Structure formats: structure tokens, C-alpha cells
Amino acid sequence: MKNTLKTAALLLGMGLTMAAGLQAQTYRWYTTTESEAWKEGKTKLQKNSSAHPVLQVTGREEGNEFKAWGTCFNELDWDALNLLSRAEQEEVMRNLFAPDGDLRFTRGRLSMNANDYARDWYSCDEVAGDFQLKYFNIERDKRGIIPLIRAAQRYNPGLTFWMSPWSPPTWMKINADYPVVSSRYNKQDPKKDYLLYNAVGAVDEDEVKIAGQRPGKFPRQLAANDYMIQDPRYLQAYADMFCRFIELYREQGVTIDMVMYQNEAYSYTPYPGCAWTADGTIRFNRDYLAPTLKARLPEVKLYLGTFNTNRQDYVKKIVDGLKDTVEGLAFQWEGRENLVDIRRDYPDLKLISSESECGNGSMDWAAGEHTFHLLADYVGKGCEEYFIWNFILPDNGESPWGWKQNALIQVDSKTRRHRYTAEYYAVKHFSHLVPPGSRMVAYKAKEENGGSMPVIVFRTPEGENVVIAGNFADTAAPLCVELGGRYLQAELPPHSFHTFVGE
Secondary structure: OHHHHHHHHHHHHHHHHHHHHHHOOEEEEEEEEOOOOOEEEEEEOEOOOOOOOOEEEOOOOOOEEOOEEEEEOOHHHHHHHOOOOHHHHHHHHHHHHOOOOOOOOOEEEEEEOOOOOOOOOOOOOOOOOOOOOOOOOOHHHHHHOHHHHHHHHOOOOOOEEEEEEOOOOHHHEOOOOOOOOOOOOOOOOHHHHHHHHOOOOOOOOOHHHOOOOOOOOOOOOOOOOOOEOOOHHHHHHHHHHHHHHHHHHHHOOOEEEEEOOOOOOOOOOOOOOOOOOHHHHHHHHHHHHHHHHHHHOOOOEEEEEEEOOOOHHHHHHHHHHHOOOOOEEEEEHHHHHHHHHHHHHOOOOEEEEEEOOOOOOOOOHHHHHHHHHHHHHHHHOOOOEEEEOOOEEEOOOEOOOOOEOOOOEEEEOOOOEEEEOHHHHHHHHHHOOOOOOOEEEEEEOHHHOOOOOOEEEEEOOOOOEEEEEEEOOOOOEEEEEEEOOEEEEEEEOOOEEEEEEEO
16 A cells, blocks of 8 residues: 555656646747857747647657767777867866766767777787687777776766677688778778679778768678678687676776677778678677676676668568567667667667767768757657767868768867867757656657758656757748647747757
């Protein structure tokens, strides 16, 4: 009886909290345009609407819980940060990671071995045949990654992390090298390129660089071979590496609570990468990585990803083989096109956005609008975590492998001055006012709303409504959202970001 009364009181309290959020009459209104960032104003809910509401929120929606905003920790980010003065470094890290800062990141992503934003290729164990991992170490990470993590931990000691490799050590791969395909930016023998499709002359080294311009299916052709050697000795040693990496990071005060077997298994890269078949993916995760984690680090979650392909039948084949083995799935790039169907068909699996798209080094307003759209679309379609790629880069963000990419903060390497890009403010319009534990209760994609206005509504743990909308059109546009029988109405300037929060 006592427990029943407690439950009833709890439910009543939750209902009153939700009602209080819906009944707020005044909303703080934050606006960002290319010429003015984070301008604060106020607006009031109206009794009547002057337009049909784009979304209707009653306060009874259960919604999807959102758990974390995060970013990736890479060597080139550390190098860019070190171009700044100590005071500027502290300003940047506070803005990114402090609980009362701008972006309030609570999660980080790491790679085991080098990724494409390392200074150059390295792995934690390049001693061929070292199945017992006697030479496995994180000494390189102690110089470039862990110092960056500690700079973030100064402002959020509770940061947690997940990790995935871009490439296994070279001696574990059939091409005995870190990339998948040869390039002017690496030293792989072009004769080995035939391993990808079992065909000579079929590889385009720049295919993965055509950001946002890949119509149709990606990749155009699926790999014919697993680049990870499928001998049981290699597969078991590789699974052991995941555990050893987590243990060594733990000794450094860094908590890794989730792993994934591979970054972008469907980008056949000239930088660190590894192609996997569906069968190889299932085999490694089911027979090696999952049982090894369960035996040695049972508290560490296994997710499946990162999926960067829109070949949905192929994704489902892999998920069907592993849905009872993994806790969740991670999507990036073309993988976003699978979200609606995957969420419908696998409701028990959690979804995350593992990496925001990286752009082309422009760091301009258009890049900010694209990231704003991605933030809304991934979370609106059920992802409970969202991760930015590089958070700070110099100049045009070029990698050692020739790809120019964007960042939230751009540093001029000559003047050593930094600026916050449009993508920084796109993220701030979400993460600054939507804390972990909020619930996404309504979403209208830009494609469903005239092609230029994404709108999403959250309810915070305190019961406040947060309405986020962007206007990507060349002209002003009206916004109308119904909140508990009242109407939030505003005229949104062209090319602008907006967040409304109930007081």
C-alpha cells in the first residue's frame, strides 16, 4: 500500500511538472544569424493562432529520452588547441565542456590506433604476431589524446567515452597496410587495390571525399573481402586489444563504457580504414568481441557500428545476425537514411549518431545550416546521443591524407587567433538548453516543412518546453507551434537558428 501511494504521488508530481512547463506563458528566445550570434529576446504564447501549427504538443507525449551531446578527441584537435594562449585554451575548453558553459558536452569518442585526424599512422601494437599483446601500449595517446582529455576533464571530471578503431594494426590485415586503397597520400602498393572488389582498376580513391554529393547507394559496390584477417588467432587477439585499450585508459583516469568494432566499414579509404563483409562483421562481434567483453569487462556496452551506408538490406542482414548480441546501433553519413525503418523494425535497440558530417573546410554559414539540420534529423528520428567530429582545427582543417574538413572552432595558424564557427552556434542552439534526460516529444523534418525549416520540441527533466527551429530560406518565414492549447508564434528571419525556452 505504501509503495502504491509513493508511485501515485510520483506520477502526480510528474504530471504537475509537465503541466507547469506547458503553462509557461513567456519564452526566452535565442537567435543566431550570420551577422549576430545568440541574441536573446522574449516572446509570449498566444491564445489564438494566425497560422496552422507545424507541430502540436499536448504535454502527454512520452517522447524519446535524449542522453548525451558529445565530441571526438583527435591529435589534430590537440595541436590546434596548442596554437592558442593558455587563457584562450581555458576559454575554449570551458565553453565546450563545463556544465554551465556553452555546449556542455558530457561524452567523448576515441579511436583505438590512428584515425584520419591523427598526425600520421600509428597503432598500439605494430609487432607482427604479437597475439599475447606483450608490446601493446598507449604511449602515443599519452602525448596527444590523453592531454586533450585532461584539459576537458578540468571542466567536467565526469566525462565518459566510447571508442572504435579506424584500422587494426597493419599485421592483422590482408593488405598488411593501414589504408584500404592506395593513394598519393599513402604508400600502399596499388596492386593490392584489387583485394577490395576482386577486380583490377575498380577503385576511386576520392569516392569517400564527395561529401553530400553521393546520389544513390553508398558505397556503389560492397567489399568482396574482409580486410581484417579472419584467422581465429587474429580475431581473438584483436578482441583482446579492445579490452587492453580500455584497461590502460582506465589507469589514466579515463572511463570508456562502450565500444564499436569499426568506424565506417563502408568507406574504402586512403587513410586508416578497414573493409568488412557482413559475415565477417557478424563473426567478429558475435564470436569474439562480445564474449571477450563479457568475460573481462562485463560493464562495457557493445554497440554495432558505425554504419555509414544506406544499403538497408545489408544493414538489416548484419543487425539480424547481432540483435541479441549488441545493445544499440550507431549511424553516420548515409546511414542516417536507414533510421526510420531501423527504429521501427528493431524497437529494443538504442540508436546514436556517432559522427556529424565533416564538411569541406569551408567553416561557413552553409556548413552551420547543414549541421543544424543533422542535429534535428538524427535526434528527431530517435537517436539518444549525438557526437560532433573535430571541435577545433587550424585554417581549412586539412588532414594528413588531403581532406579539408570543418570544426566548431577555427584557428588561424599564422595569427593564432580563433573564431567560433556557425556550426558551433548550431550545436549551442541544441546542447546549451537541452540537458541529458530531456525527452524529444515532436519533430518535423525540413523536407516535410517546405524544405527549409526543421522544427523539434524537447521537454527538459524540469518540465520546460524547448522549441528549436531553423529557417534556411532566403526570406523570412512564420513559425507556429501549439503547446498545450496555446501558440508559440514568431517570424523567423532568413538563414537563422532559433531556440525558445519556457520560463
